[in-house]
Amino acid sequence: MKFIQMMDQPVAPGGLVEWSPSTVGGFAHWENDTRSTSHNHEVHLRAALEHRWRTGREGGRESWLGLAIEFDEPMSVPAIRAALTRWIDRHEVLRSHVVVKHAGLQRLTTPPGSVRLKMGRVGWYAESGPLLDQLAGSFDRATAPLQWPAYLFATVARERSFTLLFAGDHSLLDGYSLILAQHELTELYHAARERREPELPPVGSYVDFSAQERSSADSVDVDHPAVRAWADYLDANEHRMPRFDLADPVVPDGDDADGDTPDGEPGPPQSSVTLELLDDDHANRFTAVCVAAGGSLFAGIVAALAVAYRECGGGDVFRCITPRHTRTQGRWLGALGWFVSVTPVAVDSTGTGSFAALVQRATRALRTTRVAADVPLLRVTELLGYGGAPSFVVSFIDTRHAPDAAAADAGGARVLRSHNYSPDEVYIWVNRTPSGVRISARFPATGPMHAEVSAFLVRFSEIVRAVGDQSTFGPTVPWTGTTP
Template identity: 35%
Template structure:
């Protein structure tokens, strides 16, 4: 598990370079010795959850493992010896900054009624638990994995935890400490994760140096949930978003689209998913790719989806590319630095086989992204209730451009990594991140040899498409039986 992390990736904890050392757990608490929630500092709060948060709670009540395996996290280094008193104050300031971190939403398992309590600023304390030194890296990993699996259930508070790891050192004074954080997906999303290292580091530096953290103001995810309920009141099966989803699902017999290649049957026993992480473009290649795609109007994201379609056609012969893509719902500037699950999903489908050029696919993908983006503003769980849909996505493609996130260029220097929990589903998720260090693709997929071969083949073809467009501005859209042509005979974009 040793070695350097040269670039930022989104992987499981097992893929992070964890050294041996001393673990300290930092677990939030509110009035642990009080006799009632009110005495502890919890206040009744009539603000509802977001739709996706409520749906996640109900799924977890029905299947507790759904909550155990739904955390996101991060890891990063802080230089120097850890000042534990300053770190404790920094964590408390961070909790006070984000109201969602000191609020607990629950659903009564008998009545099904949703309720919430929220602790005011200053009501939170921290349990600090230092473990004995671990002399082996695998012991540290096992401890972290178990802790995060157990402490991130959406059904309890806190559904998140911090851990610091002071690595063993031959010197008397370690040169850094590694911070690990994990939280249930119900209160954070992918963008939330990339904000945490910046915020906590700045707050810690404020406590140790007196230099003001200078963080952006942030709105509350609880207010977002209340606003979402207001904006989506009256949504039924006749709503434009419901009609669009019904049309999209009907194209595949009421099911979500599957991965372009066969991933085989679901295993008879519960098997953890496999993962993949690869760097598919350098920063220079990504810029060249963007320039090529803009010749037709749309930019990088449309080009990326067009490349997905071209790769799908090349490996499977499917004449139409279909997937589900998450889109952020931080539509007000006050949510820009907020923590929460600010994500909707939209359908994406466009024809590939009759495309006259790769540029034609870029136009089609861009047009569909623009057309279906409003659909993502209406939570799919609300659409599902309104239309009686009881199916889940099987093939999802997510994209984030994090080049301009706070301190993004320093992430390799502090070994920053986005983390995700283990999963056991029979599906394929792809995450593409454009970072200052290039473009990374991460994937989780069914834990079978068939699925692994399919995903690796698809990613390999996708990389070939991206490389061709970035280097030559051209790519021939072709079916599996069509041989690749040299660059001089390929169609111009």
């Protein structure tokens, strides 16, 4: 399945309808909910509130994730309404809202069956460009985390097919949620159309998880292994988060760290790249080298990144932050929510005589800091008195075992992400899919960092392909200096 910036792939023209959730009487009939907010959600809300105070602009700086599903059949309006309503009832996070108050955070929740969908006909589009502009603008406006709903549905209907789209603020969901949502929404729609019960397993509530995670995290102290792992990492990196540090990025005079210009308007959106790095055969060949070295595909990807980083002038030690899922119990596996923690990674390529040796170092690095994901980063920074945030992130996920993964990967669905305005963030997503390995990245659109990240991604791609080409499914790949 592609993970792609919203504007990077067109939606076929057709009749656009937006489906907006609402409840009778607004928040008047919602219940006060004593369950705590997750640390991820809290830091996200406070950042959005600070942005509003500083710029006078509503919104979460376009921090939404989304989904597009293609249906090769005419659209049934009653079935779409029933499917989306039942999905909202199925996932409590879509019926819950957190308000930031002077005394703290207050959660409000409304029960299943109370959310209705308003059908708003936008119009017929004969071209993909204006349609995509309309969709992206609507999603940007509808997903501000300080409001409810912070999500929106849309359909684009044609005579014999239609596209279902969804966007939600990151505080409500993560990428894995959307990979599973493709199967859920498809099954809910077909069940509604066929007037049968959907064949879906029960799921837990992210609201319950948030309270559980918060209680556990608030009970730890500086001696917790996760906190110590972060402290050791920060001590070794001059007490700062890793950056993409081939050179210091140039930020135009007057711009702030959030990418806003002095009048509060955003700077240029980041550049976006999405491509298929390896087909399935080459992905298997590359993985075989990594496994023979005692590692995994992810360890091999990190090793290749470390080589590319060194060759591009970043030095012998490659440092980044990597997300780790927190779906540690069966009831969370299919739940919609932000089940993500982060861990630091550092790989020293000094003195490595083979790619296999570097894979082994990457494997140890990933294992050593895995414990750091056991405590949310906000709680870690509270305990350590550190206020930094990740700016160089490498994510890896294997989607091959998700329901309907092959159909989605063949073009049946794609995960969407909003544009971003950061002047210095570098995010790289690596996805193992049924068809191979896909990568997606966002990075500054201007200044030296743009060219540096572009060259780094090209070199990384060359290294991964070269390792796969030399694979004999067993022997160590010889190290030749600048190429594996």
